[in-house]
Amino acid sequence: RSCSGYVSRTRYLMRLREDDEACREALRSGNFLLYHKLAPLLQKTNSGVYKLACLKTSDLEHVLEKVGKDKHFVNESFLLGCTDKSEPQFSLEVGDLDRSALEQECRGMFVDLRKAFFMITGPESALVAKGQALLRWHQTNGFCSATGQPTVRNQSGSFRVCHSSGVTYYPKMAPVAIVLVSDGSRCLLARQAMFPPGMYSALSGFCDMGESLEEALHREVAEEVGLEVENLQYSGSQHWPFPQSSFMLACHATVNPDKTQVNIDTAELEDARWFSFEEITEALQKPPRNPKGEPPVFWVPPPYAIANQLIQEWANQQQLSRKRHGLK
Numbered sequence: 511r512s513c514s515g516y517v518s519r520t521r522y523l524m525r526l527r528e529d530d531e532a533c534r535e536a537l538r539s540g541n542f543l544l545y546h547k548l549a550p551l552l553q554k555t556n557s558g559v560y561k562l563a564c565l566k567t568s569d570l571e572h573v574l575e576k577v578g579k580d581k582h583f584v585n586e587s588f589l590l591g592c593t594d595k596s597e598p599q600f601s602l603e604v605g606d607l608d609r610s611a612l613e614q615e616c617r618g619m620f621v622d623l624r625k626a627f628f629m630i631t632g633p634e635s636a637l638v639a640k641g642q643a644l645l646r647w648h649q650t651n652g653f654c655s656a657t658g659q660p661t662v663r664n665q666s667g668s669f670r671v672c673h674s675s676g677v678t679y680y681p682k683m684a685p686v687a688i689v690l691v692s693d694g695s696r697c698l699l700a701r702q703a704m705f706p707p708g709m710y711s712a713l714s715g716f717c718d719m720g721e722s723l724e725e726a727l728h729r730e731v732a733e734e735v736g737l738e739v740e741n742l743q744y745s746g747s748q749h750w751p752f753p754q755s756s757f758m759l760a761c762h763a764t765v766n767p768d769k770t771q772v773n774i775d776t777a778e779l780e781d782a783r784w785f786s787f788e789e790i791t792e793a794l795q796k797p798p799r800n801p802k803g804e805p806p807v808f809w810v811p812p813p814y815a816i817a818n819q820l821i822q823e824w825a826n827q828q829q830l831s832r833k834r835h836g837l838k
């Protein structure tokens with residue numbers, strides 16, 4: 511076998527996505543994430559931290575039986591991926607079933623994704639977001655937008671098709687450009703009125719139809735703060751589940767240090783300001799969110815958000831160049 515574990519897992523998933531029969535078979539040995547009206551099921555571990563609940567097929571069937579649902583309901587699940595051990599993972603919406611009965615049977619609780627996402631950590635956050643995104647997409651794409659006829663899913667849920675028009679629909683993400691603008695010694699962060707008090711983030715905006723990432727970045731910065739950026743440098747990307755599936759494409763950019771006067775689009779932003787290296791390092795060390803009742807202090811998005819990665823990278827870069835110039 512010349513295939514690495516990664517390659518063979520990928521090929522296995524490819525087959526499950528395309529082959530209904532193989533996917534139905536895989537449901538027999540699956541790991542299931544449950545969502546109640548899109549809120550994922552979490553369980554408290556012995557050490558008091560929360561983790562994503564993951565039920566085996568037999569456990570799920572047992573739970574369904576207890577709450578009076580046919581075990582074939584398992585077939586309504588959508589394929590998410592597989593574990594390192596090639597165990598397939600699925601998500602299932604159980605919103606039609608009794609919530610507290612399910613919570614009791616599963617010894618867990620359904621938590622709104624906005625909370626759940628930050629209660630669990632690392633790869634589980636990405637998985638729980640993906641599970642919700644796929645469920646939401648299927649829930650909102652039940653009809654063909656050309657004919658109004660119902661669309662039909664394949665077994666894995668990798669697409670839906672309208673047999674009347676022949677149109678195939680695939681799950682979608684909306685591309686978003688996010689950029690950390692630097693003037694060489696300070697970086698530009700902004701806040702929307704709906705952000706939690708005190709939180710500032712990098713500038714961002716949805717890409718328009720037909721636009722490149724570079725064009726979207728230039729346009730968003732011009733629209734939101736009235737500046738012209740240069741020296742775009744790609745940093746990374748992530749799927750972001752709020753408010754719906756965004757595909758974040760993150761870059762660094764600079765402005766001429768003589769042209770840093772911001773002119774804010776107040777319809778979009780409440781504030782945009784230049785922050786010093788010292789302010790940024792302090793914010794990066796602060797735990798997110800202010801204690802209740804205290805006046806808002808400046809803080810930045812938590813580590814899982816790609817905005818945090820951009821800010822962290824900028825701070826590291828600043829630190830290096832300060833060392834080079836003999837500054838502390």
Ligand SMILES: NC(=O)C1=CN([C@@H]2O[C@H](COP(=O)(O)OP(=O)(O)OC[C@H]3O[C@@H](n4cnc5c(N)ncnc54)[C@H](O)[C@@H]3O)[C@@H](O)[C@H]2O)C=CC1
Nearest residue numbers: 684686711714715716750752753756758811815816817818
């Ligand atoms: N993960 C992270 O670090 C961060 C993620 N984000 C995400 O980036 C996305 C874009 O954020 P904004 O700066 O507010 O975007 P934005 O600056 O483009 O403004 C949002 C407005 O754009 C319009 N719009 C155009 N296309 C849209 C589409 N496909 N979906 C929804 N609205 C669309 C709507 O009028 C909406 O009110 C959001 O999903 C947000 O949660 C934003 C900052 C940090």
Ligand SMILES: [Mg+2]
Nearest residue numbers: 713714715778
């Ligand atoms: Mg924006």
